[in-house]
Amino acid sequence: MTEEVRKLIEKSEHALEVAEELMKSGYPPDAASKIYYAMFYAAQALLKSEGIDVVKHSAVESAFGYYFAKPGRIDSRYHRMLIDARKIREIADYDIEEEIVEPVASLKIEEGKVFVAAIKEFLGIS
Secondary structure (H helix, E strand, C coil): CCHHHHHHHHHHHHHHHHHHHHHHCCCHHHHHHHHHHHHHHHHHHHHHCCCCCCCCHHHHHHHHHHHHHCCCCCCHHHHHHHHHHHHHHHHHHHCCCCCCCHHHHHHHHHHHHHHHHHHHHHHCCC
16 A cells, blocks of 8 residues: 555545544534545545546546546446435535534434545555
8 A cells, every 4th residue: 555545544544533533522514524524535545556646526426436436446326425415415515595403413423434434444444
């Protein structure tokens, strides 16, 4: 594993920890945003582990689907989780009409944990 992949996994794990703290402190929209970033960094780590260098959010999402979900290398539900988490993050960060509430953010935290764990398992990280 390269240093860059390791650092992305560390950022991913840190983002999950921060999301949990934000939830405990009563900030579900901010937690939802951090959960997405945990998944985004993990997806980037997976792609970079195979020399696929993309940074734009849409490009990471697309490459994750193309190289891992579509050929069945990773369960396609993880691709759906990443897509859904980005939509929730965009609502949390930009939408002034709709608010992310605790049950949604809590569900996303659980999905974020499952997502990051799956990526780590794929990469052989315990």
